[in-house]
Amino acid sequence: MKIQGVPNPGDGLRLHLNENTGGCSPRVIEAIRTLTPTDISAYPDYKKAVLTCAEYFQVNPEELLLTNGLDEGILMVALANFGRAYDPEQEAIIPVPAFDPYLTATAAVGAKVIRVPPGPNFAFPVDEVITAISAKTRLIFLNTPNNPTGQIIPHQIIRRVIDAAPQATVLVDEAYVEFANGSFLDELSQHSNVVLGRTFSKAYGMAGMRIGCLIAKPETIDPIRKVIPIFNMNVVAITAMQAAVKDQSFLPAYTAEVKESRQRLYEACRRLDLEYWESSANFVLVRVGKLAPKVVATLDTRGIHVRDRSQDPYSPGCIRITAGVLSHTDEAIKALEANVSSGLIETRGAL
Ligand SMILES: Cc1ncc(COP(=O)(O)O)c(C=O)c1O
Incomplete structure (x- = not known):
């Protein structure tokens, strides 16, 4: 039986969807109660809600669209770029490994996907992306930090891609930027072919609310405004978002905890001789081998739910572990240790 959504793994620690497993700010709950x-x-x-969110990101209200999660934003960007003049030859460039909805949104609007594989250690393949740009390119997905690798795309590289594709829209997906250093937001006013995506699902701990936003110059965001459902956000979500941005202390405390959790995971991987990639997001990709x-x-049977990324040809043998609440990370590390001891996880030496 097919049921809407992602299957729920059941009880235990949810380290498989990069959520904030510590919950949202208490001020969000207080606001909802009103x-x-x-x-x-x-x-x-x-x-x-738009004025509050625009003020928070220090942009003009006409440059911001609230979305029902950034997921909706991704689909609306695809729809605005491909939907009206339907042409199956038009292309979206997707550097891989990538967040799956880039592929599904592109397929849903009938456009062609051009996948660009990563360089060694998931280095962003800038030359290959630029080579892939053609007159048919309508949309380019840039995700920084990248899900699932945690790698950032330096701003000068983002600029090179933007400049090489003036006829296309570049979606800069910053779902995890609060865990990294420096948003592309400050440069947005210099580019008319860029849409920035943000979400309240990750660092703000509000994945259940479904709220994100798109930010771009008015002429770039207006075509998206035309396709987005008129009442796309519910009143609970917009109330929650307005309370979340007023809590000054929540984000610094949680992002500091994520940084410490990442360090603990790196240290455990080094001790256990596992390959991993240092991450600028709230998760770490770890190679555990062919099993x-x-x-x-x-x-899962120990109640530690992590994400299997091993079936993706660009992250073979890998799992992705959310790094958030320290005690949850410690539990995950214990479970990794047990799997190394039992021989299920292949260490670097054995690979
Ligand atoms: C790279 C990336 N973009 C966007 C999203 C979607 O976030 P939201 O919960 O706001 O729809 C996610 C969620 O996992 C993500 O990993």
């Missing part, structure tokens, strides 16, 4: 029956019965008024699906299943 909602009245008529707040719920009325269609939402987005004006205050990766079995490793994931064994961790």
Whole structure:
């Protein structure tokens, strides 16, 4: 039986979807409690939410669109770029490994996917991406930090791609930027072919709310405004977002914890002789060998849910582990140790 959404792994630690497993700011819960029956019965008024969010990101309100998760933003960018003048020869460039919805959104609007494989150690393949750009290119997905590798794309490289594709839209997906150094937001006003994507699902701990946003110059965001559902956000989500951005202390405390968690995971991987890649996001990609699906299943039975990335040809033998709440990371490390001891995980030496 096919059921909507991603299968729920059941009880245990959810280290498979890069959520904030510590929860959201308490101020979000307080704000939601203030909602009245008529707040719920009325269609939402987005004006205050857009103004608050725009002020938070220091952009003009006409440059920002709230979206039902960044997932919706990704689909709307694809729809705005390919949907109206349907032409199956038009292309989206997707550096891989990549967040799956780039591929599904491109397929959903009937455009062609051009995959560009990574360089050694997941280095961003800038020359190959630029070579792949043609008159048919309508959209380029840049994800920094990248899911699933955690690698960033330096701003000068983003600029090179943008300049090489003036006829295309470049979506810079910064879903995990709060865990890294430096957003591309400050440069956005210099580029008219760039849309920046942000989300409140990750660092802000509000994945269940489904709220993100797209930011771009008015002339770039207007075609997306035309295709997005008119009441795409619910009143609980916009109330939650407005409370979240007012809590100044939540983000620094959590991002510091993520950094410490990453360090603990790196240290454990070095001690256990496992290949890993230093990450600028709230997860770490670790190579566990050809039995990766079995490793994931064994961790599941211990109530530690991690993401199997081993079936992706660009991350063979790899799993992705969310690095957040320290005690959760410690549990994950214990489970990795047990799997190394039992021989299920192949160490670097054995690979
Ligand atoms: C790279 C990337 N972009 C976008 C999203 C979507 O986030 P949201 O929960 O806001 O839809 C995710 C979620 O996992 C992601 O990893």
